Structures are given as structure tokens and as C-alpha cells.
Amino acid sequence: MKKIAVIAVGLCVLCTASLLTLRAQDKANSVKSDPAVDRAKKQAKMLDTLYKTAIVLITENYVTGKESLAAGDAFQALFKSMKDNGFHEVRLLDATGNAYDSDNDPKTEFEKKAVKALLDGKTIYEEIVTEKNQRYLLSATAIPVVMQKCTLCHSNYEGVKGPIGALGLKIPVE
Numbered sequence: 772m773k774k775i776a777v778i779a780v781g782l783c784v785l786c787t788a789s790l791l792t793l794r795a796q797d798k799a800n801s802v803k804s805d806p807a808v809d810r811a812k813k814q815a816k817m818l819d820t821l822y823k824t825a826i827v828l829i830t831e832n833y834v835t836g837k838e839s840l841a842a843g844d845a846f847q848a849l850f851k852s853m854k855d856n857g858f859h860e861v862r863l864l865d866a867t868g869n870a871y872d873s874d875n876d877p878k879t880e881f882e883k884k885a886v887k888a889l890l891d892g893k894t895i896y897e898e899i900v901t902e903k904n905q906r907y908l909l910s911a912t913a914i915p916v917v918m919q920k921c922t923l924c925h926s927n928y929e930g931v932k933g934p935i936g937a938l939g940l941k942i943p944v945e
């Protein structure tokens with residue numbers, strides 16, 4: 772009787788151990804992820820740095836007053852060109868509830884969830900979606916008030932410490 776109990780316990784331990792190993796392998800596989808998604812993420816990181824650096828440089832060096840052409844305005848043409856050429860989509864999103872241009876209010880489910888996550892302190896919010904058999908990486912990062920000059924036109928940014936907006940990207944996973 773004792774022997775059977777010992778064997779049963781032994782089997783149970785073995786079973787649990789192998790189940791756990793399988794679980795760990797599953798996890799490792801999903802973490803190992805997909806090289807195409809990794810490439811899209813790398814591209815997102817590069818574009819995020821490029822757009823944010825350019826917006827700050829323009830504001831720093833070319834914006835002298837409220838009447839200046841805002842980087843945010845000029846970049847709408849750049850974003851359109853990228854979209855029209857089939858590269859990627861970019862959106863400059865508001866996170867304050869008081870956008871300069873209401874076109875920049877978070878509109879899609881993703882944009883709303885992303886803005887909420889960034890306001891809650893996340894540095895990035897990402898999703899992979901499939902549309903017409905094509906996978907896309909949706910990614911959003913926070914935009915803080917990087918310099919006092921921002922408040923020239925956005926007086927509502929005065930004194931805000933957290934994100935006031937987000938840069939949203941939609942990149943094909945290829």
C-alpha cells in the first residue's frame with residue numbers, strides 16, 4: 772500500500788515537473804517572439820526618435836512666437852507623405868482633453884487605451900493587429916512638455932509634469 776502511495780506521489784511530481792517545463796518552453800517561445808515583429812519595433816523606435824528630435828529642433832530654432840509655423844502643423848504634411856507612400860502612419864495625439872486641433876483627439880480603441888496607459892506612467896503602449904491579412908504594429912509613446920516654448924501656443928501645458936500627448940505609429944510587420 773505504502774509502495775503504491777510513493778509511486779503515485781512520484782508520478783505526480785514527475786507530471787507537474789514536465790507540465791511546468793512545457794509551460795516554461797511555451798513562455799520562452801512567445802518571448803522569443805517573431806523576428807518580423809522585432810524589426811517593426813526597431814523601426815518604430817527609430818521613427819519615434821526621428822520625429823520627436825525633429826519637432827524639438829524646429830521648435831527650438833525656428834519658432835519665435837505664436838504666429839510661427841508650428842512643428843506640429845508642418846509635420847502633418849510629412850506624416851501624410853509617409854502614409855501616401857505606403858511606409859507607415861503617424862499621429863500626433865492629445866492627452867490633455869484640450870487639443871489644439873480636435874483631429875488629434877484619441878479616436879480609435881487603440882489610441883484611447885494607449886493614452887490612458889501613458890498617463891498611467893507606461894513609457895510605451897503596443898499592440899499587433901491584423902487587417903486584410905496584413906499584420907501591423909501599433910505603438911504609442913508619451914510626449915512631455917519638453918521646453919517652456921511649448922506653452923507659447925499650448926497654454927494648458929503650463930505646470931503639467933506628465934505626458935500631454937503621444938506619438939502614435941502604425942507600421943506594417945514585414
Ligand code: HEC
Pocket residue numbers: 826827830834836837838839840841842843844847863864865866869870871872873874875914915916917918920921922923924925935936937
Ligand atoms: C507656434 C505654436 C506652437 C508651438 C510653439 C507648439 N505647438 Fe504643438 N501644436 C500647435 C498646433 C497649431 C497644433 C495642431 C497641428 C495640427 O494637427 O494641425 C499642435 C499640435 C500639438 C499636439 C497634438 C495635439 C493637439 O493639441 O492638437 C501635441 C501633442 C503638441 N502640439 C505638442 C507640442 C509640444 C510638446 C511643443 C513644444 C516642443 C509644442 N507642441 C509647441 C502649435 C504649437
